[in-house]
Amino acid sequence: MPITIADVAARAKVSKTTVSRVLNGKGELDESTAARVRAVIDELGYVPSSRAVGLARGRTRVVGMLVPSLTWPWIGEVIQGAVDVLETERYGLLLFTCNRGDESMRQFGAQVSAKSFDGLLVIEPEGTLEYIATLHRRGLPVVLIDDRDQTSGEIPSVGTTNHDGAGSAARHLLEIGRRSPLVITGPERFGCTRQRLDGFAGVFADAGLPIAAERTSLGDFTVACGAEAVQTAIANGVEFDAVFAHNDLSALGAMQALLDAGRRIPQDVAVAGFDDIPTAAHTQPPLSTVHQPLREMGEAAARTLLAHFEGTPLPNRPTVIPASFVKRGSTIE
Template sequence: MGVTIADVAARAGVSKTTVSRVLNGEGEINENTVVKVRKAISELGYVPSAGAVGLARGTTQMIGMLVPDTAWAWAGIVQAVVETLETEGFGLRMLTWNHGEESLRRLGLQVAAKSFDGLLVVEPEGALGSITELHEAGLPVVLIDDRFQRPGFPCVATTNREGGEQAARRLLDLGRRRPLVVTGPEEYGCTRERLDGFVGIYAQAGIDLDPRSLIGGDFLFETARSAVAQALADGVEFDAVFGHNDPSAARVLAALHEAGLRIPQDVAVVGFDDVELASYTYPALTTIRQPMRDMGEAAARLLLDHVRRSPEAAPSRTILTSLVIRGSTLRPSPN
């Protein structure tokens, strides 16, 4: 038999009514009592019914944020979220998705203990169903950077297809007609959108890309290096590379240098995201700017609107991408 509210009450030394009031944020309760009840919930692993977690929110002045890890890739989003929440009098509780089901269990305990009023989520790989259930139970949730199918709750996304189109137009403007594409993971929605946009612009120019030039990747450094090496070994002719994120494109630059190719004279390179790394590669990386800070701020404000049940709360937001031109796609100087 599972843990019951009576078990929590016994562990905390309070009545079942008091536990219920803590869960639902009802009335004035001594802070020490609240702490004891939440500690008992955490120790026992008690998860209340959907109704118990969804009612009477908006009392903690805290927002939870679930990210895949604490890597630098999310720094811009997190910083914007923190700054926006602080101006609105809210704090932030960070949660990571490092341990799969164990992380999900801990998230459930945080929700059960009413540790925050709403949840921001970045890339909930393997957890979208569980996050959706929390939303349907009444927890305000906003997804940032949708790399999957559109969820059944609000999200802040960016124009991935248009970003792919912008990358293609820049390369075509340079006369590059044989691009190599190092994609992100196939299951990500952003991968499909970036690839479709890129391939579509080349098709409009009457250029069908060689299937061998479309190489599946995983957004990681070494995969991009292997992709370039394999293309060279297979004799695939290319005069440009579109990496689906900046780390991939940065590793492409290194691999091209190792192969004795000049950038951008021999091969032009475009990345995606415009993270800080893009400014420090050699040459500096042309990229599609995915405005991380704008996305973080928009997500935080959207979530607060839903937490406050504002009648003007938007269902979702889309933030536009833009092309940032740097040395990796500069036009060669005339001799």
């Protein structure tokens, strides 16, 4: 039979309340009594329920994390950054995805109602921002790990410099003499798409080289959309000497389509992406890309939440970690 708190109390000749106070460090206790209780705990090998201890302390020492899907190639880096911080501080992570739509959100909502975690990290699944904002207004500490656009600023967030990161890719392409880029965007509804397009196009416009509409292709962040954009441009006779894709997956699709069409990379067409997923350094040739500080974003979000648990107010402005451009063989020989 498992050892219970009642067994400890009986052996130490104290009440269960006294044992609980020793376990949780609450209340004033005679040191000799506390020492006796601790000795009995060691003797019996009693392991308290972490949930019971958490409830007694008013804290679960668990952080929830809500993500769209674990299949997105950069999600793992963000989660690992958060986990590195949480485990160091002896917190657990309760992970939720939205893979099954409304059913997933119902299960998540049940855990919110059960107070299964102390605070929430969110990589915003589509269509849930207002729900998350409502939870935050009701008192649940939330930090958004946001590579999109959270214009209201209501929820504390950690993000990166999408506009400036895309601008750095544009400046690099201009420096190597590329004047006619094909741009493969992300979905229009995402704030990061607008920021990356504005940042990239702005640099070319300032250089007197505005990007014509036929050299901008609406994508959806997939390998397929990158390949299709290049195939369509070639079929329509659009001249381009570079590709800037709004994420690395689209860039990988573009590279394959270029190679299939007999175009050399980077001699004929230079290719740049955005994200710097682990695969980017191992393509052939290796992909030049804007490095998103994904792990650092996860770390910063987790630290922000843990600092709040210790009494630091949540910030009222976004935490921004700069992106940087990484030059590799897809743009330079």
